[in-house]
Amino acid sequence: MRLRIIFASVLGLFSIISVRAETWAEIQKTKTLRLATDGTFSPFNFHKGTELTGFEVELAEAVATKLGLKFSWKVYPFDSLLIGLSQNRFDLVAASHGVTAERQKAVDFTIPHYCSGVAIMSKEASLSTLDALKGKNVAIQVGTIFVPRLVAVPGIKNVRTLPRDTDCLQALLAGRVDAWVSDVFVGKAAAKAQPDAKLFVSAPLLIEKIAMAVQKGNDGLRSHVDGALRELVADGTYLKLSLKYFGEDISCK
Numbered sequence: 001m002r003l004r005i006i007f008a009s010v011l012g013l014f015s016i017i018s019v020r021a022e023t024w025a026e027i028q029k030t031k032t033l034r035l036a037t038d039g040t041f042s043p044f045n046f047h048k049g050t051e052l053t054g055f056e057v058e059l060a061e062a063v064a065t066k067l068g069l070k071f072s073w074k075v076y077p078f079d080s081l082l083i084g085l086s087q088n089r090f091d092l093v094a095a096s097h098g099v100t101a102e103r104q105k106a107v108d109f110t111i112p113h114y115c116s117g118v119a120i121m122s123k124e125a126s127l128s129t130l131d132a133l134k135g136k137n138v139a140i141q142v143g144t145i146f147v148p149r150l151v152a153v154p155g156i157k158n159v160r161t162l163p164r165d166t167d168c169l170q171a172l173l174a175g176r177v178d179a180w181v182s183d184v185f186v187g188k189a190a191a192k193a194q195p196d197a198k199l200f201v202s203a204p205l206l207i208e209k210i211a212m213a214v215q216k217g218n219d220g221l222r223s224h225v226d227g228a229l230r231e232l233v234a235d236g237t238y239l240k241l242s243l244k245y246f247g248e249d250i251s252c253k
């Protein structure tokens with residue numbers, strides 16, 4: 001009985017907070033694609049002064065333009081982006097979400113816009129494998145796939161989950177943790193931006209497919225975004241952006 005009440009209230013809550021997405025036809029009427037990201041995951045999405053930019057920011061904007069739409073951005077904390085999507089606060093989230101079965105229960109993903117690896121950043125070169133993290137303090141961003149990946153590693157002394165990935169970097173720079181686990185390109189960019197800190201970035205340990213997200217069942221929008229992404233690859237825009245930010249092609253091979 002009690003279980004049934006809990007179950008019913010959870011369902012009730014879900015129906016209150018989940019608001020139907022704009023269909024493709026509705027988006028075309030407003031002529032605007034409502035985009036969202038967190039703006040703290042350089043070089044994928046970040047602020048340059050007050051301007052939001054980055055590889056996937058520019059790519060999502062190019063998607064909107066390809067679809068004949070204007071765009072607007074909303075900046076939300078990373079761990080509330082997919083919830084915001086289910087509340088119809090925006091149409092498309094471009095925030096480096098790895099495609100996982102867990103997330104696919106809540107949202108739908110476009111075709112991946114890049115593939116990347118999980119890496120360990122540290123001041124100690126020897127901390128370059130998951131095994132080496134035994135007995136160490138490690139910082140990771142809350143709500144990321146790094147959390148389940150790290151929890152699966154036995155013997156880590158302490159896994160500190162912090163709100164933003166940049167908080168993890170700061171914790172590492174200040175010596176509050178021994179290592180920071182994040183995306184390999186994010187780690188490389190941080191190491192380059194802070195040469196004095198002499199950060200080591202491990203080789204990519206696990207490769208993940210990264211995609212943009214739409215509200216579950218919003219097939220009209222998803223298929224149009226997929227089409228636009230394919231066209232951006234075909235017309236060279238994708239490669240140009242990838243070379244601009246990474247000096248290499250980071251598409252999934």
Ligand code: ARG
Nearest residue numbers: 041078095096097098144145
């Ligand atoms: N790729 C990782 C994940 O899917 C990290 C994403 C963090 N993204 C961000 N915008 N801060 O969980």
